[in-house]
Each structure stands twice: as structure tokens, then as C-alpha cells.
Amino acid sequence: MAVAPPLSSDAGTELSYFTNFISRLGRISLIILTVMENNKLKEQDFLVASISQLSISGSASPPVVARFRSDSLLFGSESDSEGAVQFDLSNCQLYKLGSARSLCMSEASDTNKEKSYSRGITIEFRNEEESTAFHRAFEQWKKEVAVQGSSLPNGIVSSSASKFDDKIEASSAKMYFHYYGQLLHQQNMLQDYVRTGSYYAAVLENRIDFTDRVVVDVGAGSGILSLFAAQAGAKHVYAVEASDMADYANKLISGNPSFSEKITVIKGKVEDVELPEKADILISEPMGTLLINERMLESYIIARDRFLVPKGKMFPTIGRIHMAPFSDEYLYIEIANKPVVDAFDPRLLVAPAISHVIDFTSAKEEDLYEFDIPLRFVSSTGTRVHGLACWFDVLFDGSTVQRWLTTAPGAPTTHWYQLRCVLAQPIYVMPGQEITGRLHMVAHKAQSYTLNLTLSAKMWGPGAEQGGILQTSSGKLDLKEPYYRMSQPQAYPMSQDQQPNQLLQTQDLQIQSHDEEASDLLQQSM
Numbered sequence: 001m002a003v004a005p006p007l008s009s010d011a012g013t014e015l016s017y018f019t020n021f022i023s024r025l026g027r028i029s030l031i032i033l034t035v036m037e038n039n040k041l042k043e044q045d046f047l048v049a050s051i052s053q054l055s056i057s058g059s060a061s062p063p064v065v066a067r068f069r070s071d072s073l074l075f076g077s078e079s080d081s082e083g084a085v086q087f088d089l090s091n092c093q094l095y096k097l098g099s100a101r102s103l104c105m106s107e108a109s110d111t112n113k114e115k116s117y118s119r120g121i122t123i124e125f126r127n128e129e130e131s132t133a134f135h136r137a138f139e140q141w142k143k144e145v146a147v148q149g150s151s152l153p154n155g156i157v158s159s160s161a162s163k164f165d166d167k168i169e170a171s172s173a174k175m176y177f178h179y180y181g182q183l184l185h186q187q188n189m190l191q192d193y194v195r196t197g198s199y200y201a202a203v204l205e206n207r208i209d210f211t212d213r214v215v216v217d218v219g220a221g222s223g224i225l226s227l228f229a230a231q232a233g234a235k236h237v238y239a240v241e242a243s244d245m246a247d248y249a250n251k252l253i254s255g256n257p258s259f260s261e262k263i264t265v266i267k268g269k270v271e272d273v274e275l276p277e278k279a280d281i282l283i284s285e286p287m288g289t290l291l292i293n294e295r296m297l298e299s300y301i302i303a304r305d306r307f308l309v310p311k312g313k314m315f316p317t318i319g320r321i322h323m324a325p326f327s328d329e330y331l332y333i334e335i336a337n338k339p340v341v342d343a344f345d346p347r348l349l350v351a352p353a354i355s356h357v358i359d360f361t362s363a364k365e366e367d368l369y370e371f372d373i374p375l376r377f378v379s380s381t382g383t384r385v386h387g388l389a390c391w392f393d394v395l396f397d398g399s400t401v402q403r404w405l406t407t408a409p410g411a412p413t414t415h416w417y418q419l420r421c422v423l424a425q426p427i428y429v430m431p432g433q434e435i436t437g438r439l440h441m442v443a444h445k446a447q448s449y450t451l452n453l454t455l456s457a458k459m460w461g462p463g464a465e466q467g468g469i470l471q472t473s474s475g476k477l478d479l480k481e482p483y484y485r486m487s488q489p490q491a492y493p494m495s496q497d498q499q500p501n502q503l504l505q506t507q508d509l510q511i512q513s514h515d516e517e518a519s520d521l522l523q524q525s526m
């Protein structure tokens, strides 16, 4: 795992860490441009170099002006105030085709529920800055039109309804996208070498799945996975990102001459945006703590249903949650009845793990609202069980190579660490004794889950066949609010063949790299 560089709030410094890392990883060189500042919505005309229409012959003769007026976008010659080509802002989309070239498309009226695009023009700007300013103005005007369009007769303005907004609290979503809108947090993920390196290897080892294919990057963040896909020969990549990170991604991608033509950054939620074509393959990193935290897997599945061709590929393809009972007296003294995020020694597990599989290619979005997992283990030792340890892995089921990304204890540590659900009371078990129970997880509106855990020690020895329960312990835990246990050295007993301090030394390294940022970086357990 890469040791994090000293943190800085200076965007330029963050950007250079970011690009150094990308360059090392993917040997991609990026030009860093100044960070954009927010622009206010103001009536504005844009002079563009030229426009050419896709479906109608003939184009306006230069100089061409693009005008935002009320709920319309008009393109026409400077002298023609009516405009030669008119788009309704409520149903048109703008795509970046290059640093100074864009595509504006409007939807046909919704005939068979399947949306199609009736009209499009390519716009050639005079330079990149003007292109960026135009895109920013377009976003602002679209927002304005959406709000106006949802004015209710009584004068109350409703926010635009979407599948995402219906099930997620606005305050949670706001914090969530604010968090991901900061380079510091994207950097934290990029620097997880196990994570980013696994994606890089999975994509590049399976070029055949990307070459000449249309790719959608679901929750593109900095755009790193889009760059990998483009590097693997994708025909076109649509990088969909809801947070302000989309603006940075746009800058970074348009600064990369070899790939910028192939990647279109689209700012918005995958639940809401429209794309001009279907995808052959989806790529995404939607995993949170315990795989399901953040509820982004639901967005991944929605993106599948909206954008993926039948039998299209998904990277990752499946995810598995692994669970095993553990014994940890030190942890229990420190905290009980809480989910805890840290890296633990796998020797604390008291039975082989069981797993629950989620197949991203076939799961329904609703399947992720609630999980009810029956638990059954056979203890390998006599001990006090303090709770259930959980981790996850995902599979990239490529046509050439199948690659797993694992967050298991004992494997190289990732920024997800592992999760342990600590019970309020331990249960006592003997070697060979059966431990049964249930993990019931219910999604809530704050983009996380309520965990209900029950573990029971079954009757053991004579009379065991009657199947009685000797002892039960239950807990209700909120996955949104785990205890991040990053700064406590954990004095695990050493096995004879292990060098003294070996574990502690490793932990010290992690502490150095994460101590200052732990509460912030892990607030949302990305």
C-alpha cells in the first residue's frame, strides 16, 4: 500500500500528487490546468467559430452566436436575432467531443418510451476557455429551467424528482457529493494501490472487452477508470459523475491529447442523465465499507438497466460479503455494540468464513434494500466470541483474465480495511460448538444500513441433537456511524515463527499515513 504524502489544502499540490500517481500507475501524462472558479448565472451570448448540423444540411454562416434565452438555446448568425437552430433547454444535452468541440443534441418527443435524439449540431469554439465557459453556462441554464419547470400551482418549487432523490435524504446526498467533489478524497482512493492497481490490471489484461467498445464509467470521480478504459482501446467512454469532481475530470481529460477525444464527461447522476448511445461495458467503483455502504451499488444496477446492452459486461461483475465470528478481548474492552473499521489479524477469527454473493449483472435494485443472511459456523476453538467480522471482494470477470480485488484480513490492506460488528455481550463457545445467528441489514435514507446482528451458541456435547440454544447476544448497529480504530496499536499475541513487533511495525506505518486524516477521510468510509 502506498504511503500517503503529507496532506495539503492547496489544490495545486493535490493536483500534482494526483497526476504523479496517475502517471506512475498508467503512464499517462496529463496537463494540469488552473482550477475553475464558480460562475454565476448571467444572460450571455457566446461567439463560436462555427456550427454544423448533423441531420439538416447547411449551417449558419459565421460569425455564429449561441444565445441563452429563457428556456431555449439558440444558434444563429450574429445578425439573425431569431437564431437558425433552436434547442429546448429542458430536453437537450451537451457533450464535450474535444477541448474546443462539443455536441448539442435534443431528444425527439417521447414516442415509444424509448428516447431517441432527433437533432444535433457540433459546435466549434474558438478556444478551450470559451468552450468551458459555454459548458458552465449550459449547466446553469439547465438547472434554472429544471427549477422553473417544477413550479407548483401554489407557488412552491419542488426539486427535480429522480429515483435517487426519492430514496436518499437531500442532506445526506449533499454531504456525500460534497465529499467526493474534493480532490483530497479522490486522492485517497487513487493512492490505494491495491484498489487502483487492481482496476488497472483488470482493464488492461482484458483489452478485448474494451477495444472498440462503448464504455460507461459509473461515478467517474477523477476519471481514472475512464482513462484506463480509453487506454485499453475503448471506442468511446461516457464518464458520468454527479459531484463537482466532474469539472476537474473534464479538465484532466481534456488536457490529455491522446484520450480526450474518446472520453465525454457528463455531470449528473446516473439515475438522471441521458446518453446518446448504449454501452457495451460498464466500469465502476461503487463499493463502500462492507461492500454496500453508501448505497452506490444501487446506482450501478440502475446504470446497468438504463445504459447497458443486453448481455453487456460489468467491471466489477460480482461482489461477495464474507463473514466469520471473531474473538478480540482488547477491542471489546475498548468498545462494544458498535461497527468498527480497522485492520485486524485473521488469527482472531474463530471459524471459517461464509459468504453472501451479489451478482451485479442480474441483481435487482430492490434486492439491495434489505439483506437477511442466516449465519452458521463451527467454532475451531474454545473462546469468547465478541462479534462478527466482515470483509468483501469483487470479481472482474474478463474474457481473458478473471481478477479479484479483495479486502480480506491478512491480504494487503486497502482503504476499506475490514468491518467488525461488536456485540454488547460476548458468547462463550467450545471447540466444535455450532454458532448460529442472523445478519439482517436494512437500507436507510442516509445512504447506509441498519445492521441487526444475532449470534447464538448452540447446545454442545450430550443433548446437542435436541438443537437447543445455550446463549444469545444481539445488537442493532448503524453502518453509517462506525468507530474508526486507526490510532490504537493492537497488541496481538505473536505466533512463534513471527518476528516480534512485525505486526506492530506494519500498523505504525498505517497510523503514520492515516492518523491525521482518519476521521475526515473515513467519515464516509470510501
Ligand SMILES: C[S@@+](CC[C@H](N)C(=O)[O-])C[C@H]1O[C@@H](n2cnc3c(N)ncnc32)[C@H](O)[C@@H]1O
Pocket (backbone or CB within 6 Å): 164, 176, 177, 180, 181, 189, 190, 218, 219, 220, 221, 222, 223, 224, 225, 240, 241, 242, 243, 245, 268, 269, 270, 271, 284, 285, 286, 287, 296, 299, 526
Ligand atoms: C468511490 S468513488 C470512485 C471514483 C472513481 N471511479 C475512482 O475509481 O477513483 C465513487 C464516485 O461515484 C460518484 N457517484 C456516486 N453516486 C453517483 C450517482 N448516483 N451518479 C453519479 N455519480 C455518482 C461519487 O461522487 C464518486 O465520485
